Amino acid sequence: MAIRVRSGVAATSGGAVTREQEVRTLNEQYIRSILTGDVAWFAVRLAEEFVCIESDGSVLDKSAFLRRTAGDASLVTYNLDEVDVRLYGDVALVRAKGSWTSKAGARGFSRYVDVYVHERNDWKVVSAQVTRPPHL
């Protein structure tokens, strides 16, 4: 099934798109934006009340997350190994595991959970937590 991106959400070639597909596409965009340091994508997609708990325990609000993204494109690849999307009404929970390679050639994996809320006909990320074990 071909998926194209339109106004930040996914649409199938047949026109119909499920909310799960929308969120899966946004999840892929999220990862791509981390790799490319795409602050503009996060500026649009993160809710103002966004909170992220990083692996080291640091707690970032939206502005801190944008600053970190602008200065920290340290990964060159990130492959999504497992993605589980659960929908609860207007809320979607994305749980994923991925493997990464850094610019320095180090490899590792991470697990994360992102919470998306559907408001005013659009999805926003309101919460994220990342676990990045120090060793493989």
Added chain:
Amino acid sequence: MKIRFVCGTVALCVTAVSSVARAQTDDKTIVAALDTKYQAAVKHHDAKTMDAILADDFVLVTGNGSAFSKADLLKQSRDTTEVYEHQEDTQQTVRVWGNTAVVTALLWLKGTRKGVAFDYKLWFSDTYVRTAGGWRYAFGQASLRLPAAP
């Protein structure tokens, strides 16, 4: 007549908005209390209470990337070689969106595990989902241990 209709409509809207706000506050209070109750149940090896709070498809991801199911946690709870002196959170924040709530908090764990002492803090986010049987703890994820305070 028209003015009276408009006033009536505005009054209805204000009532509806305040009802939603009140319901959200109630949900925050319920989830906050539930998460505190859950941490206490872990501390006291109260598997029965944990069983009632955890969703059947629950998953916990710890700071080292390991994933645990509900059955794993209940089994761990019955292992009394782990003794908690502290297993409480602070800086708890609860946010609610419809049928989903996210609790973020700083957890302090102190005690002994098979006779070996541990004492550390970590940040976690716990996701609760409203079910037909009430709020259930569906997903938890923890950070690495925070560096010890100097």
